[in-house]
Amino acid sequence: MNIPKVNNLKRVIxxxxxxxxxxxxxxxxxxxxxxxxIDQNNYHTFQPLLYQVATAGLEPDSIAHSIRNIIKETKNFxxxxxxxxxxxxxxxxxxxxxxxxxxxxxxxxxGSITNYFGNKNIESFALPMKSIPEALNLRSLILQDxxxxxxxxxxxxxxxxMTFVIVGGGPTGVELAGALAEMKRYVLPYDYPDLDIQHxxxxxxxxxxxxxxxxxxxSAKQAYDNLKELGVIIWxxxxxxxxxxxxxxxxxxxxxxxxxxxxxxxVKGAIIKGFSEEDIEGSRILVNDYLRTIRYKNIFAIGDVxxxxxxxxYPNGYPMTAQPAIQQGNYLAKNLNCVLCENKNxxxxxxxxxxxxATIGRNKAVCDFPYLKLKGFLAWIVWMFIHLVSLVGxxxxxxxxTNWIIQYFHYHKSVRLIIRPFHRxxxxx
Amino acid sequence: MNIPKVNNLKRVIxxxxxxxxxxxxxxxxxxxxxxxxIDQNNYHTFQPLLYQVATAGLEPDSIAHSIRNIIKETKNFxxxxxxxxxxxxxxxxxxxxxxxxxxxxxxxxxGSITNYFGNKNIESFALPMKSIPEALNLRSLILQDxxxxxxxxxxxxxxxxMTFVIVGGGPTGVELAGALAEMKRYVLPYDYPDLDIQHxxxxxxxxxxxxxxxxxxxSAKQAYDNLKELGVIIWxxxxxxxxxxxxxxxxxxxxxxxxxxxxxxxVKGAIIKGFSEEDIEGSRILVNDYLRTIRYKNIFAIGDVxxxxxxxxYPNGYPMTAQPAIQQGNYLAKNLNCVLCENKNxxxxxxxxxxxxATIGRNKAVCDFPYLKLKGFLAWIVWMFIHLVSLVGxxxxxxxxTNWIIQYFHYHKSVRLIIRPFHRxxxxx
Numbered sequence: 001m002n003i004p005k006v007n008n009l010k011r012v013i014x015x016x017x018x019x020x021x022x023x024x025x026x027x028x029x030x031x032x033x034x035x036x037x038i039d040q041n042n043y044h045t046f047q048p049l050l051y052q053v054a055t056a057g058l059e060p061d062s063i064a065h066s067i068r069n070i071i072k073e074t075k076n077f078x079x080x081x082x083x084x085x086x087x088x089x090x091x092x093x094x095x096x097x098x099x100x101x102x103x104x105x106x107x108x109x110x111g112s113i114t115n116y117f118g119n120k121n122i123e124s125f126a127l128p129m130k131s132i133p134e135a136l137n138l139r140s141l142i143l144q145d146x147x148x149x150x151x152x153x154x155x156x157x158x159x160x161x162m163t164f165v166i167v168g169g170g171p172t173g174v175e176l177a178g179a180l181a182e183m184k185r186y187v188l189p190y191d192y193p194d195l196d197i198q199h200x201x202x203x204x205x206x207x208x209x210x211x212x213x214x215x216x217x218x219s220a221k222q223a224y225d226n227l228k229e230l231g232v233i234i235w236x237x238x239x240x241x242x243x244x245x246x247x248x249x250x251x252x253x254x255x256x257x258x259x260x261x262x263x264x265x266x267v268k269g270a271i272i273k274g275f276s277e278e279d280i281e282g283s284r285i286l287v288n289d290y291l292r293t294i295r296y297k298n299i300f301a302i303g304d305v306x307x308x309x310x311x312x313x314y315p316n317g318y319p320m321t322a323q324p325a326i327q328q329g330n331y332l333a334k335n336l337n338c339v340l341c342e343n344k345n346x347x348x349x350x351x352x353x354x355x356x357x358a359t360i361g362r363n364k365a366v367c368d369f370p371y372l373k374l375k376g377f378l379a380w381i382v383w384m385f386i387h388l389v390s391l392v393g394x395x396x397x398x399x400x401x402t403n404w405i406i407q408y409f410h411y412h413k414s415v416r417l418i419i420r421p422f423h424r425x426x427x428x429x
Numbered sequence: 430m431n432i433p434k435v436n437n438l439k440r441v442i443x444x445x446x447x448x449x450x451x452x453x454x455x456x457x458x459x460x461x462x463x464x465x466x467i468d469q470n471n472y473h474t475f476q477p478l479l480y481q482v483a484t485a486g487l488e489p490d491s492i493a494h495s496i497r498n499i500i501k502e503t504k505n506f507x508x509x510x511x512x513x514x515x516x517x518x519x520x521x522x523x524x525x526x527x528x529x530x531x532x533x534x535x536x537x538x539x540g541s542i543t544n545y546f547g548n549k550n551i552e553s554f555a556l557p558m559k560s561i562p563e564a565l566n567l568r569s570l571i572l573q574d575x576x577x578x579x580x581x582x583x584x585x586x587x588x589x590x591m592t593f594v595i596v597g598g599g600p601t602g603v604e605l606a607g608a609l610a611e612m613k614r615y616v617l618p619y620d621y622p623d624l625d626i627q628h629x630x631x632x633x634x635x636x637x638x639x640x641x642x643x644x645x646x647x648s649a650k651q652a653y654d655n656l657k658e659l660g661v662i663i664w665x666x667x668x669x670x671x672x673x674x675x676x677x678x679x680x681x682x683x684x685x686x687x688x689x690x691x692x693x694x695x696v697k698g699a700i701i702k703g704f705s706e707e708d709i710e711g712s713r714i715l716v717n718d719y720l721r722t723i724r725y726k727n728i729f730a731i732g733d734v735x736x737x738x739x740x741x742x743y744p745n746g747y748p749m750t751a752q753p754a755i756q757q758g759n760y761l762a763k764n765l766n767c768v769l770c771e772n773k774n775x776x777x778x779x780x781x782x783x784x785x786x787a788t789i790g791r792n793k794a795v796c797d798f799p800y801l802k803l804k805g806f807l808a809w810i811v812w813m814f815i816h817l818v819s820l821v822g823x824x825x826x827x828x829x830x831t832n833w834i835i836q837y838f839h840y841h842k843s844v845r846l847i848i849r850p851f852h853r854x855x856x857x858x
Contacts, residue, residue: 002580042572043846059490059828061844066620069841074622081576081847098580132848143471147510151431151527191495193503395835395843399488399828406824412498414824415490417472418510419561420849 001099003078009034010104012336013094015084015272017044017067019322020303021109023329029337030076036101038094040083042067043132046391048322049400050129051172054138055179056187056413062399064132065392087274089296105298105336108272108285109329112304112320115266115283125245125424126263129172138262139415140422142183145259146192149199156257162200163258165248167240168265169206170213171358174223176262177204178360181230186411203256205235205248207265212366214319215356219366222375226360240265245424267320269305281307284317289348291332302328311351318351322390327351359383362408430528432507438463439533441765442523444513444701446473446496448751449732450538452758458766459505465530467523469512471496472561475820477751478829479558480601483567484608485616485842491828493561494821516703518725534727534765537701537714538758541733541749544695544712554674554853555692558601567691568844569851571609574688575621578628589686591629594677596669597693598635599642600787603652605691606633607789610659615840632685634664634677636694641795643748644785648795651804655789669694674853696749698734710736713746718777720761731757740780747780751819756780788812791837 005011010033014021017039025037043064052058067079082096093102114128127138142164149161164180166173180202189197204211204227211227211234212220227234235250242249248256269284279285279293284307286294291306293299301307303325307317318324331349338346355369357379365379374382384404391397403414434440439462443450446468454466472493481487496508511525522531543557556567571593578590593609595602609631618626633640633656640656640663641649656663664679671678677685698713708714708722713736715723720735722728730736732754736746747753760778767775784798786808794808803811813833820826832843 002582041847042576043848059488060848061488061490061846064846064848066843066845068620069843069845072619078623080579081573136848144510147471150509153431190501191497194507393843395832395839398831398835402827402831403824406827410824414495414498414822416495416498417490417493418470419472419489419493419565 001080001082001096001101003034003036003080003101006034006076009076010339011036011102012105012107013038013101013103014107014109015039015094016109016111016270016303016305017041017079018047018109018111018303018325020111020306020325020329021107022067022070023326024107024109024302024333024336025071025077027330027333027337030073032337032339033105034076034078036078036080036103037067037071038080038082038084038096039067040081042079042081044070044392045132046396047130048387049391050132050135051176051179053132053135054129054176055142055183056139056416057179057407058400058403059415060132060136062396062403063391065396070392084272087272089274089299092298103298106296106300107332108299108301108305109303109325110270110272110305112267113270114263115268116263117266119242122240122243122261122263125243126167126261128263129176130267136420137422140418140420141260141424142180143416143418144421146188146195149195150192158195159199159201160246160257160259162195163203163256163260164201165203165205165256165258165261167205167248167261167263169204169208169211169234169236170264171356172264173204173206173262174211174227174358174360176264177202177227177232178230178364181227181232182361183413184231187413187416190412191416201233202231203233203235203258205238205240205250207237207239209237211236212358215358215366216368216373218373219358219368219375222366223358223360226364230361267304269307271305281309282317290335290346291328291349300332302332308349310348314351321356323354324351357383357386430509430511430525430530432463432465432509432530435463435505438505439768440465440531441534441536442467442530442532443536443538444468444523445538445540445699445732445734446470446508447476447538447540447732447754449540449735449754449758450536451496451499452755453536453538453731453762453765454500454506456759456762456766459502461766461768462534463505463507465507465509465532466496466500467509467511467513467525468496469510471508471510473499473821474561475825476559477816478820479561479564480605480608482561482564483558483605484571484612485568485845486608486836487829487832488844489561489565491825491832492820494825499821513701516701518703518728521727532727535725535729536761537728537730537734538732538754539699539701539734541696542699543692544697545692546695548671551669551672551690551692554672555596555690557692558605559696565849566851569847569849570689570853571612572845572847573850575617575624578624579621585686587624588628588630589675589688591624592632592685592687592689593630594632594634594685594687594690595693596634596677596690597695598633598637598640598663598665599693600785601693602633602635602691603640603656603787603789605693606631606656606661607659607793610656610661611790612842613660616842616845619841620845630662631660632662632664632687634667634669634679636666636668638666640665641787644787644795645797645802647802648787648797648804651795652787652789655793659790696733698736700734710738711746719764719775720757720778729761731761737778739777743780750785752783753780786812786815
């Protein structure tokens, strides 16, 4: 892969430039390691705001940041735009679409991918929202369907085009449902005066008995009430069985006709080929208390793809969100930096839950912090502030804030553009 | 096309929502006409700034604006997202991918498309830059080629990947060359420290003996000097004969090896099928002094697609730029609004040249106004101001200005993201 080996420097390959990968890449000491960061994109994606890209609130470029710009320092650092398709733990080598490279240490920070639980129909017809191109596809589709609804004289088809089904009542599903409901209220009636906006329905389907499973009961209730108020139809204890591009089938023979199903019902670890069943648990890479894989001393896994089940509060591993990823990246960098002082007592990783948040819409959000629960306007301000400061790059913060301020006063979503039309795999006419 | 016909109201169909089409659509009186605006995109593109999208200076969403948002008024106005593939002048009907529609008056404002002068090779291998997706393709390609240059050990290939050839020394070519030269100076050496930036060459090829043919000799000389200073290699009197994806062939057997050829050498009118040779001149629709087509009393052509040759200063028709388009849109709306007072004396269209401008880079631009010529910093400030106020939408102006201010102080292009990789039609490896 055209990277020179330097004497006396161990080479660390980090796969993935998400929250975890970036963190460890930033913190590793360049005098001890040659750091090679690999990602299939040349930018870091701020995933918590993807739903705003999908609903025309933010331009994609303000939640993405060039990786080469984030890690500018040149000494012993290399970024390569590549897709890793195989890891040979025996040869200590990664194989990519642009050549292979050997490692002394390997850090898996590959994140997660959408989990369709094996349902091929849903995978074919429902839209995921895990990446910027996917969010843009969704933005295009929402707008295209309204354009199509204008043209059809068939009422059933019109209704189907204007019905949105979001599967999954976690933060992504809740935030997306809220943003769509706001489009219904403030934007679409003005853009499409010929359409009867009452035909537009937003369904939120959740498999368990409550929304926001990871948050407090109080916040879940608040989110439920807020969404109801915005006109979202919420289905609890509702398991989706199938989707054929036109009809969502649920248990007990319930059905919804919809052309737009957004799948936010689950993720799984993005595991690269080369690991065996012993290494994997719950679709993630099993690690010990030091984030080290069970069988390979020099391979680590952090972030969504890492599975640590020793903490009794998290028997199914840590939540697949930004917080554990950042903390694990930090922790692992510290440990590896200490590689020459290995006699020192290294403490196991401890996750510190800093809280969780979800926004439902204008002036509406919920925040659960360890000693404080917020809702309403205050929660919304806190949500915005924390997301702004977490965005990577000064420019992105300024642009996102500017957009939010303008939207707050103008009530409209500025970027409702179909830059690249989305073509359904199966055409529904 | 599902648009109700209203009694006593003539229907005007406008094809194209560029500068000309938007202008006439905004100004036509709704009490006299039912206005139907058709475009293949749901947004208006501010084409003068496309080159900044291609060179990672502005996000695409800040030079595009939702058409439904620009023309909000609902009374007797309809927008349809459609591609018109045929016009039946006999039936007075347009045929589109989403159905057909009859007109009382038809306004052609379809703009222009890239002119490859019949060379299929160039069309296959060179990149155009007439639309937002094309500018984004170019942005992706520039960045992808640098990533590829990092990986190759073949020096010849590396040089080819880092060589950019811009064909056409009009405002587009000049502005693009300047922006690329600034990337070479301020951005790429920091992003790609492993690459020897001296391998990067930017060639600007112009068929005539000077740059900026439409502007004054003085401004052309200034642009030439500024580009030279920035390191651009300028070829005058240089006619490109062919390009095979790797080698640009010019007259007198001259050659340049390059993977990136950008074609800014010409445009032609975007003519929809249904017109005959009599209606067309110089690849545009021939019109009389009232912008009316020669053979059809109720069909008009405005903007780039319109060809009026009665003005002796413009024997080959008006320049295919924003100014004539906007003025013609305005003029035609006024005339049509007067349709019920046709006895009044209608004056022929007169083009008022407000001047032209081109920016070469940081603090460098040239402006030719009727009684004033500017260059350098002042010209650059004027250029920015005029482009800012011409951008459609308050948000777009604020976002573009913010980007420019940040870039001015940070010296970097913020949006160097490969959101959707560009796949060459023919792979060059």
